[in-house]
Amino acid sequence: MDHEKVNILLVDDQPAKLLAYEVILKDLGQNLVIASSGREALEVLLKTEIAVILVDVCMPELDGFELAAMIREHPRFQKTAMIFISAIQVSDIDRLRGYEMGAVDYVPVPVVPEVLRAKVKVFAELYRKTRELERLNQDLEDRVRARTAELENSTAKLRESEERRSMAIAAGKMGSWDWDWITGDWMWDEGQYRIFGVGPESFAVNPANVQALLHPDDVDQLRKAIAEFNKGTRSYETEFRIVRPDGDVRWCVGTAAATVDDSGRVMRVSGVTVDITERKRAEERQTLLAREVDHRAKNALALAQSIVRLTRADEVKAYVSAVEGRINALARVHTILSLSSWQGAELSKLIDEELAPYSLGGQIKLAGSEVQLLPATAQTLALALHELFTNSAKYGALSTRTGRLAIGWQVEHELLTLTWEESGGPLVMTPKSRGFGTRSLLASVESQLGGQARFDWRAEGLLCRLEVPLVRKTAATTTPGNFEAASSAELQRASG
Structure with a gap:
């Protein structure tokens, strides 16, 4: 050289x-x-x-x-x-x-x-x-510096990757684990401990302790997975439940993969656990909601059927108008209840919905604080208010520009008192017989809600007082799904 x-x-x-x-x-x-x-x-x-x-x-x-x-x-x-x-x-x-x-x-x-x-x-x-x-x-120092820089860069990337993995695991409610098939040693990361509701300082990871945290009905899933790996299966996935030490039941999905030696013998099994409890609960709520919607739809149709069958009128036009009005009232209250996820409705909103078609300017005066009604109470009062507005628009104070209507309400000791007072309209005379609207109003308020409806046919205008308990004590009315069917029965009795 x-x-x-x-x-x-x-x-x-x-x-x-x-x-x-x-x-x-x-x-x-x-x-x-x-x-x-x-x-x-x-x-x-x-x-x-x-x-x-x-x-x-x-x-x-x-x-x-x-x-x-x-x-x-x-x-x-x-x-x-x-x-x-x-x-x-x-x-x-x-x-x-x-x-x-x-x-x-x-x-x-x-x-x-x-x-x-x-x-x-x-x-x-x-x-x-x-x-x-x-x-x-110099060349060696340059190589060492380059290698050191590579290692530092690799370490930084590894650290960032691990931080991202930890963040992903924490955000996704995930945990990872490793099981040495030969020695029986287990390794859990922080996410795995978090899912099972235990800590590394007090919980020894071994088959007996892990099995103790599994839901009794899902213990066989662990045995089945072990059997599958012994048969040569390389990966396995299943859903299972765990019961945390505090009694909280969590739904999980577990995915596991086996590592084998040259002879095909399982050496270790590694996997990931994902907490899917919220997803499961959402699915259950969705299923329950679907059943509830189906049930309410059937009952609403039954109520609408009763309204159509039992409404009376001297001519077709009047009949159609009466049916449409009552069904629209029912639809409006259903919309309000849907927006609240069927938790209830405010009385003022029910009144505003019934007022909307009239546009009467200053003829109507409202007075009362906010009152939250249960779904069954809201539906019954919506139909009752519809009958009162309809009758007033046809024969009472709202049929003339000079008429006035005052609606006031208050609550004392869980009892809602609503006062309907008309004045300035046509001369009022006590009816010789009650129409379908009045009979259905009385039947629904008194029988369905356990309240009272009083009518005073004064010459200067109708005075109606409705007293409705906000908390019902009877089984029939404490179950929301029973409302429409019961209302249909009350309408039939009112038509008799």
Whole structure:
């Protein structure tokens, strides 16, 4: 392998000596650089990387000792090898001075070519080896720095990945686990402990303890999974329930995968557990809601059927108008209840819905605080208010521009009292018989809600007082699903 040539500086004020040195050192195959004075040598050193300096001790201006001292003062050349050539007999003191100036060796004149060549070669090779070692060290340091940077970058990415995984597991209510099939050792991460409602400081993960947290009806799922892996199954997924130490039941879906050796024997099983309790509960609520909607739809149709069958009128137009009005009243209250997820309805909203078709300006006065009605109460009162508004618009105060209507309500001891007071309308006379609307109003308020309905047919206008308990004590009315069917029965009795 060819080595890189090094530079050897020859310093002497006599050209003949320089030529002699060149001839002697030519066989070394190195670059020989010539300087005829100390100052010229300094200029060369500043521009060129020199391995060995061969310098004559006796030179005008700067002798060899002075040049060596100046060279050693520069940090860059403190370790550069210098060989002194002396044509005079030097004493031990001169040698010591030379060594103090940085000389590494002395060569006397006359110069023995083999000796000079051997000494220069040694220091040239030493320089080359030193530089190669420096380059190797630098290369190694660069590699170490690059590798360290890669490791730091990899570690940072791994840390970020682990943080993202932990965040995903926490947000997704997930946990991971690992089971050594040979030793029986288990490993749970933080998410797994969180799902099962236990802590690593107090819960030892082993088959017996894990099985104790499984719902009794789902213990067989664990046994089945173990059996499947023993049969050669590589992955398994199932839904199961756990019962936390505090009694909370959680639904989970577990996915597991087996790692096997070359012979196909299971070595370990790893998996992920996801808490799907909220999803399960949402599905249950959806199913329950679907059944409830189906039930309410059937009962609402039954009630509408009763309204159609039992409504009386002298002509088709009046019949259609009465049926449409009652069904629309029922639809409006259903809309209000749907918006509240069938939790109830405010009395003022029921009245506003019934007022909407009339646009009577200042003829109607309302007074009362907010009252929240149960679904059954809201439906019954909506139909009752519809009958009152319809009769008033046909025959009472709302049939003329001069008529006035005051509706007030209050609640005391869970009893709602609603007062309907008309004035300024046509002259009122006590009816000889009650119509379907009045009979159905009485039947629904008194029989269905357990309240009372009183009518005072004053000449100046109808005065009606409805008293409705807000909390029913009978089984029939405490079950919302029974309302429409019971209302249908009351309408039939009212039509008799």
